[in-house]
Amino acid sequence: MPEFCTCGAQLPLDARFCHKCGKPQRDEPEARMLAEESAPVAIPVRLMAAAAAPVPLSFQNPVALRVGLLAAVLVCFTMMIPVVQYMSILWWLGAGYLSVWIYKRRTGQRLNVLGGARMGWITGLLTCGLLTLLFGVLMVAIQQAGGLEALKTGLKDFAIQQSRVDEAIKVLQNPLAILRSLVEMFALLTLTCMAGGALGAKILSKD
Structure with missing residues (x-):
């Protein structure tokens, strides 16, 4: 020694x-x-910062994408129910709220109002995409079943006002009217989901 x-x-x-x-x-x-x-x-500062930084809310975020898609599927399902579909705005609002709640449960991340609105925006876009896809499938099915005249004849057997049937057929016969309806639905649905997401973030931040 x-x-x-x-x-x-x-x-x-x-x-x-x-x-x-x-x-x-x-x-x-x-x-x-x-x-x-x-x-x-010694713990590298960069690794600590990377672990603490939350993943941005975007379509590149797999958790946000799955949550938004789940909420969108639920909304599309409720809109197919005959009586419940008349409360679509409430379901759109609830979809934004639900997406924020599920995202918080899965990630443990508390979203601020802006983050909640962004989560609702993702949900709204996915919902619009699914509804547009379903509408396209419906139009193909109508054409294969004999067209709009066959649809009009078939709807007479249901308890639906003839004036409403004629109005719907008139819209379906006009491509510009269809496009305008889709744009209006896109704007209203997306804004409503964003409002629901912002509301959800505001309420859930108090938990």
């Missing part, structure tokens, strides 16, 4: 550690383990 440590301090007999700098003076497993345990562990 050396009489002097590398730091220059004189060591007493049988010293296992330097009394000045703490450096082990013997090549023993216990000394090495104690020295390693006493050494501070």
